Amino acid sequence: MLSYRQKRFIIEYLADPAHWQGCTLDPDWVDMPDRHFRNTSDNRIVKTHISDRHIKLRDNETNALLELVVDGDKIRARDETSQEVVFHRSGKYAVDPERPGVSLHPYNKHIFQILPGRHMDWDEGNLTALFLEQGAKKIRFDASGNVAYFSPTPDPLRVRKEHMQAVYNQHSAAFPSDLSNGPDLNEVKLVIAFDLALEPGLKAINSYAIFDDLQVRPKHWSDTCEFSGHDIAIPSNYRIETTWREFNISMDSDRRDWIITNAQLAKRAFDMAPSSWKESSDLHSENILAGIEKGARVAAFNGTAWRMGVYEANHAHLIANNARYFFGGIFNMSGRDYLAINHDENMFILGVNEEKLRIARHALSATQEVDGKIIAELPGIAKQLKFLRTPPDKRGGISPQLNF
Numbered sequence: 001m002l003s004y005r006q007k008r009f010i011i012e013y014l015a016d017p018a019h020w021q022g023c024t025l026d027p028d029w030v031d032m033p034d035r036h037f038r039n040t041s042d043n044r045i046v047k048t049h050i051s052d053r054h055i056k057l058r059d060n061e062t063n064a065l066l067e068l069v070v071d072g073d074k075i076r077a078r079d080e081t082s083q084e085v086v087f088h089r090s091g092k093y094a095v096d097p098e099r100p101g102v103s104l105h106p107y108n109k110h111i112f113q114i115l116p117g118r119h120m121d122w123d124e125g126n127l128t129a130l131f132l133e134q135g136a137k138k139i140r141f142d143a144s145g146n147v148a149y150f151s152p153t154p155d156p157l158r159v160r161k162e163h164m165q166a167v168y169n170q171h172s173a174a175f176p177s178d179l180s181n182g183p184d185l186n187e188v189k190l191v192i193a194f195d196l197a198l199e200p201g202l203k204a205i206n207s208y209a210i211f212d213d214l215q216v217r218p219k220h221w222s223d224t225c226e227f228s229g230h231d232i233a234i235p236s237n238y239r240i241e242t243t244w245r246e247f248n249i250s251m252d253s254d255r256r257d258w259i260i261t262n263a264q265l266a267k268r269a270f271d272m273a274p275s276s277w278k279e280s281s282d283l284h285s286e287n288i289l290a291g292i293e294k295g296a297r298v299a300a301f302n303g304t305a306w307r308m309g310v311y312e313a314n315h316a317h318l319i320a321n322n323a324r325y326f327f328g329g330i331f332n333m334s335g336r337d338y339l340a341i342n343h344d345e346n347m348f349i350l351g352v353n354e355e356k357l358r359i360a361r362h363a364l365s366a367t368q369e370v371d372g373k374i375i376a377e378l379p380g381i382a383k384q385l386k387f388l389r390t391p392p393d394k395r396g397g398i399s400p401q402l403n404f
Contacts, residue, residue: 001228002187004344008270010183010191011341014173014249015263020256023172023248040242045120045131057120059131066137066150068125075125077139077148085148087141107147112140171256174246185240185247186232190224193235196262197335198255200328203233223317223342258336261301265308266341268298269349272310288326289361292352300353308339308351320348327352331360 013019040047041060048056053070065080078084113119115138118131130138134152141148175188183191193202206219206229221227238251251259295309313319323340327333339351352360 002183002190002225004225004342006183006187007191007195007225007341008343010188011195011263011266011343012270013175014192014196014259015267017260019173020171020260021173023170023250043118043120045118045129047120053124055122055124057129057131059118059135059137061118062131062133062135064131064135064137064152066129066139068122068127068129068139070125075127075141077127079137079150083150085139087144087146087148105147105149106145107138107140109140109142109145112138112147170250171253172248172250174248176246177242185242186230187224188247188249189232189235189240190227192238192249192259194224195341196259197324197328197338198251198259199235199237200324200335202235205229205231222321225342226317257302261304262336262339264301265298265306265339265351266343266349269308269310269339269351270343272296272308288323288350289357289364292350293357293361295350297354298351305354306339306351307354307357308349310347310349312347314346316344316346316348317342320350323348323350327360331356331363333360 040049044060046058046060048058050056055068057066057068058064067076067078069076073088075087076084077087112128112130115130117133117138120129120131121127122129126142128140128142130140132138132152136152137150139148139150140146175183175185189202190204193199193204204227206221206227208216209219210216218229219226237255238249241248241250291311292307292309295307298306298308300306311319320340320342324338327338327340328335333352333356337353337356339349342348
């Protein structure tokens with residue numbers, strides 16, 4: 001479970017522009033359905049670990065792909081053009097499908113290992129894959145000594161990659177995976193999605209519990225520090241890739257600036273002197289707007305003016321959650337325009353872009369004015385409301401019936 005200390009660390013880490021660097025989106029990632037699995041990289045080859053017996057290899061130099069599956073006593077190998085070969089683990093026989101482009105022939109292991117190209121061993125399949133220039137691949141199955149040769153990747157695939165790389169310029173922040181008591185991938189994913197509101201609609205199912213009615217249901221959670229589940233959907237507004245040493249958070253330049261801006265504001269607020277606010281887990285709109293309109297005026301990383309406050313209250317996680325719903329749900333603000341983060345047991349930050357705050361106040365005032373006119377024009381309603389506002393001991397008679 002994420003601690004408040006870890007949450008603050010994640011936000012402060014993302015706030016530092018020095019932790020971000022330019023990168024190019026791998027175009028295959030856009031269409032790759034298994035991108036949420038763990039990825040490791042060695043010798044310019046990315047290995048996607050779908051399971052212990054199922055992997056995918058992608059050569060960064062040529063964009064060539066190989067999918068390898070251990071299926072009982074058989075090993076299946078398939079490339080990006082659906083060329084396939086199947087080997088028996090014992091090496092007794094090999095099946096070469098009737099597809100052009102795949103050939104089989106014996107090859108000395110020691111000679112194979114010194115061939116030019118990029119090698120990748122897979123112990124589970126007892127094989128070595130070799131990626132050659134122009135997208136060709138070779139696989140040596142040690143049990144039989146045979147080598148499968150896959151013809152080069154068609155030019156259109158490589159051209160598509162070059163085009164996509166020109167379009168998808170990204171920015172990436174790397175989190176070292178060896179940090180002492182550092183956050184893990186899922187915790188960073190949650191803070192970005194929910195606390196920094198980059199993707200508040202991201203599906204995340206908490207761990208299950210038995211409730212009073214003896215029903216087993218996911219635990220309720222209002223704050224990322226209450227989340228202990230692991231069923232978190234793949235984000236669409238940013239991406240995460242892992243290696244043995246780190247995991248990388250990547251997104252476009254607009255969202256990168258959004259994250260840095262909000263994270264820097266939050267970091268500044270961590271050190272602000274807390275001001276008082278009425279303790280409540282059900283703040284009404286007037287409380288939220290009136291409170292933040294009196295907040296400190298600060299300039300953000302992107303040059304915009306914000307109003308901010310740090311508040312202390314019991315059930316701060318519920319208040320912060322209500323504020324996110326109020327600004328993000330009722331006023332339909334983007335996460336780039338507001339910030340509502342519970343950053344300690346009973347502390348939370350609230351910040352709103354000053355221009356968006358002015359628009360929200362105007363919209364709320366206009367709504368209240370319209371509501372007031374509608375109520376005033378209802379037959380007899382003004383007299384009845386006046387009666388209801390009169391203390392009961394001074395009314396006299398029976399309360400009139402309200403008819404709407």
